[in-house]
Amino acid sequence: MPSFSIQDFMPIFPAAILAVGAMALLLSEAFLVSVPHASASRGYQAVIGVITAAFAGTVAFHNAFEDPRVVLQGFAVLDPFSSFVTVVVAVTVGLAVLLSAGFLKHRNAERGEFYALMLFAAAGMSLLALSAEFITLFVNLEVLSVATYALTAYLRRGTRPAEAGFKYFILGAFSGALLLYGAALLYGATGTTKLAGMAEVLRAASSGDKAWLVYCGMVLVATGFAFKVAAVPFHMWTPDVYEGAPTPVTALMSAGVKAAAFVALIRVFVALAPGLGPQVPFVLFGGLALLTMVAGNLMALPQRNVKRMLAYSSVAHAGYVLLGVTALFAPAAGTEGHGMGVLSASPLLGQVPASAHADIYKAILFYLLGYAVTTIGSFGVLAALERREDETRGTTWDLDRFAGLAHSKPGWAIAMAACMLSLGGIPPTVGFMGKLLVFRAAVDAGLLGLAIVGVLTSAAAAYYYLRVVVYMFMRNAAEGAAVPERHWQTDVALAVATAGVILLGILPGPVTAWLTQATMLALR
Amino acid sequence: MQLVPTQHYLILAAVLFCLGMLGVLVRRNALVVFMCVELMLNAANLTFLAFARERGDVTGHLSAFFIIAVAAAEAAVGLAIVIAVFRSRGTVNIDELHTMKH
Amino acid sequence: MIDCSDFQSFGQYFSTHGFTDTVTCFVQNPPFNTANIGNSLWMIIALPILGAFFCGVFGKFMGRSNTHLIASASVFGSFLLSVMVFWAVNPSSTVAPNPFGSTLRYAVGADYGTWFQAGDFRVNFGLLADHLSASMLMVITGVGFLIHLYSTSYMSHDKAYWRYFAYLNLFVAMMLTLVLADSLVLLFVGWEGVGMCSYLLIGFWYDDPAKAFAGRKAFITNRIGDFGFLVACFLLVLTMGAFTLQAKNNNFPGDGTGSSQVFKAGLSAKGPLSFAAIDAFTRALPSKADSNQVTLSTVIDNGPLKGFAYGAMVTVILLCFLLGAAGKSAQFPLYVWLPDAMAGPTPVSALIHAATMVTAGIYLFCRLSYLVVLSPTAMAVIAVTGGITALLAALIAFAQDDIKKILAYSTVSQLGFMFMAIGAGAFWAAFLHVVTHAFFKACLFLGAGSVMHGNAEETNIKKLGGLSKEMPVTWATFLISTLAITGMVPLSGFFSKDAILHALHTTTLEGYEHILHWVWYVGLATAACTAFYMMRLYVLTFHGTRAPDAKVPHAHESDWQMTLPLVVLAMLAIAAVAHGIPVMENANREGPLQTVMENYLHPVFQNAMRSIEATGFVTVEHEEGLPWGAWGMAWAIALAGGGLSIVLYRFVFKRDGQWSGPAEFIRSLAQHKFYVDELYELLVIRPVKFVSFIFFKIVDSLLIDTVAVRGTAWVTAQTGAALRYLQSGDAQSYAAIMTLGLMCALFYALFKVL
Known part of the structure; x- marks a missing residue:
């Protein structure tokens, strides 16, 4: 009979808080709202959401300083990854809730279940980041997916939300099935669904007759994750869904879902890579990273629709994180990893040492944090600029909407400019620091070719990011352009995000120092 | 008693999975596409069960139950979305869902 | 002594x-006590940043005069601090800490701790001021303050003056960061920062699509340059990493083991991209073949650069830096953005696009002087690039009629001169020209702004004329600066330009014996061209009669806020001559006398000079006494070019086609002389203009604008647009593409396993 102590439940505590908060919101919708359609009486819901997120974030922050350990009989782990991602998710969902408050009020669509779904999704993300067993992982992936499907189709105005929701749902379920089938094959090969157990079996067994099961299973699982993180060519849903979803939801998807999925992907593949040839995960992720960096940026280039541009940019940024992931699997010098053109690896110091791995983890986690803050800020400005009147038209997010923003709303323009600089990887923003860490880690692992592609594509990307800045600061607003409404919640969220983008860019020291320490500790 | 070998179950599951995948790719009715996804999930289920039976292990059975529960939840949300699509357009034909592109 | x-x-x-x-x-x-001034260096940068913050955020509500006051006062405060720093670096007791062994003399600095760290790659946040930075500080804050003052009047009618002053203050802060940085990383922050401010200010009046394209061109060419800069930094880190593993104890002077430990400890304390680290690296890398040492010809034996010699890597690094410097300092072929940058307000052109930002490339090479002298190949390329740029820009300036365009091409041309000096290893001469050029070119631009201000924004010099009486102060200061840039004797421009020409004449690079000599000829030709087109500009603007198609019948002189900076700058253009006269003894009290600037900058360049002596890559021929012959020739060339221009444009060609003055007399003597002039026009002026036009069209418009700038962008955009059509909006085709991707991965995996 297994016995659990309170220590076992610490890691899932943030997720539990989020879920309780979500249920409270659902109940409030049932019992506390007396007058139907009176949005004035729902102002407190966003506050509950933010408080829940802050509470969960605090607990996760506390967890971050715990010793890394396996909990709940190996179904979950408490380590820097899970705690850090939970903090990121809590920050993200808190800001997204704040953004939603103004956004929904403007549309008379403020409902408790919207915030509740956001919190459920956040709980799913947090749990996904700490799952160490395939079925747990799948269930949590579905928890966050189902919540985001519903959120995507939440607004019922025009054809876009339902269409986006449907595309996301069908393709998401499709990729979920691929992942699950892969998990089934891996289970068949190893006889267990726990990652630690699988790793043990795979390390012990010489590649016997079950090898093909492992290979097929891993490829299928990789596909499932590649869909969630929006890696090319599994990114096709991204622009359509991001465009159709309510903008605060897009922000949550692009920041939180990506972070959680990346951590789960890394957890699975670091555990199971010994079952594959040394070159296979490297080539898989290297190829994904290459395609994603190049195609993501190229497709963002001609976009005039800023929301779609940000969607493609989200794809491109997945590519940079994948570059970091590839660095984890870079083959050592002298192995067959050499001589594959761009995909070749030649580590500077022979075998990639453990400390280099710590650097790679640090780079990935810092990049995810930086991207989350930045993307919340940029989608936040976008959400603030939207007007419900032209929701059914496709021009809501045209670049022209940004013309002259520096005059009408200088605060928003500065926030957007900071976020665009950060996405473009231009100092002094967090995006620059993140890119620097990732590229540096990639070069240390010997991925010179991929790193150069990364630098080149991010140089090209500066063009479309800065175009937004140019429109805001150097174009005059069209005659008779409507001045968007302000909500204090939006302003607070934007201020927090902008401060994060700039402060983390100028003084990344505390975060990177903590990450260095934590990852070293976890790897030991 | 002669047991059906595990391979047969696996092959059946693989065939079901491929059928489901093909269905997702070619069928035009949103509901049918959705059912094809369910087919894929059940193929995964079958695989889990086949392996569990081969090994005499309960993990696979357990997994199958979880998957069924998840699939049910997904179906609820999925059908709601399909209905929303039908309401906004009057059709559930996937061909006609391309307001957002390029 | x-x-x-x-x-x-x-x-x-x-x-x-x-x-x-x-x-x-x-x-x-x-x-005052100099001990702690290093710790206060940050205040020099912080003041203008604060100014930018207040102007940008509260400027709209503060009213004009308060905005002006804050913006100007913050730069003036920086100026006062800069004076203190300038003073503090003079006594030999002033030292800055240096983790690579001996302390740096004649410098102040502070290290504010780790900025960020990625693996063993570390960057510290530190500031450093030595004689070079301190002189730059004076120029930036001094000229910067004058231009702020000038702008209070020039921009007084502009609606967005608060935004303008915020950008201008931010620019000053970024330029100060660039100059005070003690590592390439912080320098790059300033480098990008000034680029961003320049971009914002070029497009300040953004309602014109041509100006928007100008901004874009500046942006793209500068990105190409930045790419070079980053690659150079990257290669530098790799090369130094390889050196750290490969270096032998004999590489380090002293008892051996201790010094190599000091080097490694310094490297891990300060990071490989700090200037102190690069300095220590170049000192430890000798040129002579020695089996006990790693030398320039040693082949790298570890890391990704395995198989290349250190010397070759240094050359490649410098060429990449050259690309970066060419972008920022408008050298061939990346100079094209600078003339277009004149779309911005004129004081901006004076401060950013003439006096300070565009000299960042020269500053970079002066800073890295110890690295530059290790590669004669790179030096030759730098000199030739400078030569091509100087001559090409001077030729193009012939065909221009826009007062700001002429000054812009002249800036490009003068920057070319500075690059020639770098190529000859005469860093002090390059820097002297930076300083003198800052004064007279800022004065010229501000004068041009004053002319435009008084003539209803007219920029075509053919539609001006006769302003010498209507705008006396502008006229007088413009004349002084024109004489300075053409190189007339008692003015600063003469000495700085001559110092460069002299250095080119007397220096020989190993392996490239004749190149500097050819560049010298190019320099002389350019000097003559400079005198010609500058005099043309001056004569057409200020002399003769007023053009019949001028926008306003009578010009008016500008306010004191505009004329005072002109007067101060003109006086500085004269006074800066003090830097260029050879009166000082050199450090070891032998050889010819040094100029004040050379003597003053000696502590900065002494390591480079030591390398030059050790390697023998660069040999300088010393002459006894003062170079009267060279001075005479330079003066004669300037006089000839300028005189020819005056004769042609003052007396021969008339604006309105009528003859007057002495030409009246000539006409009365012989009517057919008219045809001689026509012939002259046909044979000399037209071909020159034609060649100039061809250069302008082919190089500028076709090759760079169309092929390089638009071409690259076009290909990328087309690829992106093509990829976009994969995104059909159909969920099933998305699923099909996903399946395709999955199949590829599955085939690959099964191929591996089976």
Whole structure:
């Protein structure tokens, strides 16, 4: 009979808080709202959401300083990854809730279940980041997916939300099935669904007759994750869904879902890579990273629709994180990893040492944090600029909407400019620091070719990011352009995000120092 | 008693999975596409069960139950979305869902 | 050497010693404690940043005069601090800490701890001011303040003046960061920052699509340059990493083991991209073949650069830096953005696109002088690039009629001169020209702004004329600066330009014996061209009669806020001559006399000079006495070019086709002389203009604008647009593409396993 102590439940505590908060919101919708359609009486819901997120974030922050350990009989782990991602998710969902408050009020669509779904999704993300067993992982992936499907189709105005929701749902379920089938094959090969157990079996067994099961299973699982993180060519849903979803939801998807999925992907593949040839995960992720960096940026280039541009940019940024992931699997010098053109690896110091791995983890986690803050800020400005009147038209997010923003709303323009600089990887923003860490880690692992592609594509990307800045600061607003409404919640969220983008860019020291320490500790 | 070998179950599951995948790719009715996804999930289920039976292990059975529960939840949300699509357009034909592109 | 030990106050010392001694001792004895000034360096940058913040955020509500006050006062505060720093670096007791062994003399600095760290790659946040930075500080804050003052009047009618002053203050802060940085990383922050401010200010009046394209062109060419800069930094880190593993104890002077430990400890404390680290690296890398040492010809034996020699890597690094510097300092072929940058307000052109930002490339090479001298190949390329740029820009300036365009091409041309000096290893000459050019070119631009201001924004010099009486102050200062840039004798431009030409004439690069000689000829030709087109500009603008198609019948002189900076700058353009006269003894008290600037910058360049002596890559021929012959020739060339221009445009060609003055007399003598002039026009002026036009069209418009800038962008955009059509909006085709991707991965995996 297994016995659990309170220590076992610490890691899932943030997720539990989020879920309780979500249920409270659902109940409030049932019992506390007396007058139907009176949005004035729902102002407190966003506050509950933010408080829940802050509470969960605090607990996760506390967890971050715990010793890394396996909990709940190996179904979950408490380590820097899970705690850090939970903090990121809590920050993200808190800001997204704040953004939603103004956004929904403007549309008379403020409902408790919207915030509740956001919190459920956040709980799913947090749990996904700490799952160490395939079925747990799948269930949590579905928890966050189902919540985001519903959120995507939440607004019922025009054809876009339902269409986006449907595309996301069908393709998401499709990729979920691929992942699950892969998990089934891996289970068949190893006889267990726990990652630690699988790793043990795979390390012990010489590649016997079950090898093909492992290979097929891993490829299928990789596909499932590649869909969630929006890696090319599994990114096709991204622009359509991001465009159709309510903008605060897009922000949550692009920041939180990506972070959680990346951590789960890394957890699975670091555990199971010994079952594959040394070159296979490297080539898989290297190829994904290459395609994603190049195609993501190229497709963002001609976009005039800023929301779609940000969607493609989200794809491109997945590519940079994948570059970091590839660095984890870079083959050592002298192995067959050499001589594959761009995909070749030649580590500077022979075998990639453990400390280099710590650097790679640090780079990935810092990049995810930086991207989350930045993307919340940029989608936040976008959400603030939207007007419900032209929701059914496709021009809501045209670049022209940004013309002259520096005059009408200088605060928003500065926030957007900071976020665009950060996405473009231009100092002094967090995006620059993140890119620097990732590229540096990639070069240390010997991925010179991929790193150069990364630098080149991010140089090209500066063009479309800065175009937004140019429109805001150097174009005059069209005659008779409507001045968007302000909500204090939006302003607070934007201020927090902008401060994060700039402060983390100028003084990344505390975060990177903590990450260095934590990852070293976890790897030991 | 002669047991059906595990391979047969696996092959059946693989065939079901491929059928489901093909269905997702070619069928035009949103509901049918959705059912094809369910087919894929059940193929995964079958695989889990086949392996569990081969090994005499309960993990696979357990997994199958979880998957069924998840699939049910997904179906609820999925059908709601399909209905929303039908309401906004009057059709559930996937061909006609391309307001957002390029 | 003057003994200043008994110096107490200026008056006391002056009563017992001569004037020169007293001044020397005065500047060497700052009346304040210099020990902690390094820790206060950040305030120089912080002041204008604060100014930018207040102007940008509250400027709209503060009203014009408060905005002006804050913006100007913050730069003036920086100027006062810069004066203190300038003073503090003079006494030999001033030292800055250096983790690579001996402390740096004649410098102040502070290290504010780790900025960020990625693996063993570390970057510290530190500031450093030595003689080079301190001089730059004075130029930036001094000229910057004058231009702020000028702008208060020039921009007084502009609606967005608060935004303008915020950008301008931010620019000053970024430029100061660039100059005070003690590592390439912080320098790059400033480098990008000034680029961003320049971009914002070029597009300040953004309602014109041509100006928008100008901004874009500046942006793209600068990105190409930045790419070079980053690659150079990257290669530098790799090369130094390889060196750290490969270096032998003999590489480090002293007892061996200890020094190599000091080097490694310094590297892990300061990071490989700090200037102190690069300096230590170049000192440890000798040129002579020695089996006990790693030398320039040693082949790298580890890391990704395995198989390349250190010398070759240094050359490649410098060429990449050259690409970066060419982008920022408008050198061939990346110079094209600078003339277009004139779309911005004129004071911006004066500050950013003439006096300060565009000299960042020269500053970079001066900073890295110890690295530059390790590669004669790179030096030759730098000199040739400078030569091509100088001549090409001067030729193009012939065909221009826009007053700001002429000044812009002239800036490009003068920057070319500075690059020639770098190529010859005469860093001090390059820097002297930076300083003098900052004064007279800022004065010229501000003068042009004053002319435009008084003539309803007319920029075509053919539609001006006769302004010498209507705008006397502008005229006088413009004349002085024109004479300075053409190189007339008692003015600063003569000495700085001559110092460059002299260096080119007397220096030989190993392996490239004749190149500098050819560049010297190019320099002489350019000097003549400069004199010609500058005089043309001056004569057409200020002399003769007023053009019949001028926008306003009578010009008006500008306010004192605009004329005062002009007067101060013109006086500086004269006074800067003091830097260029060879009166100082050099450090070892032998050989020819040094100029004040060379003597002053000696502590900065001494490592480079030591390398030059050790490697023998660069040989300088010393002459006894003052170079009267060279001076005479340079003067004669300038006089000839300028004189020809005056004769042609003052007396021969008339604006309105009528003849007057002495030409009236000529006409009365012989009517058919008219055809001689026509012939002259046909044979000399037209071909020159034609060649100039061809250069302009082919190089500028076709090759760079169309092929390089638009072409790259076009290909990328087309690929992106093509990829976009994969995104059909159909969920099933998305699923099909996903399946395709999955199949590829599955085939690959099964191929691996089966």
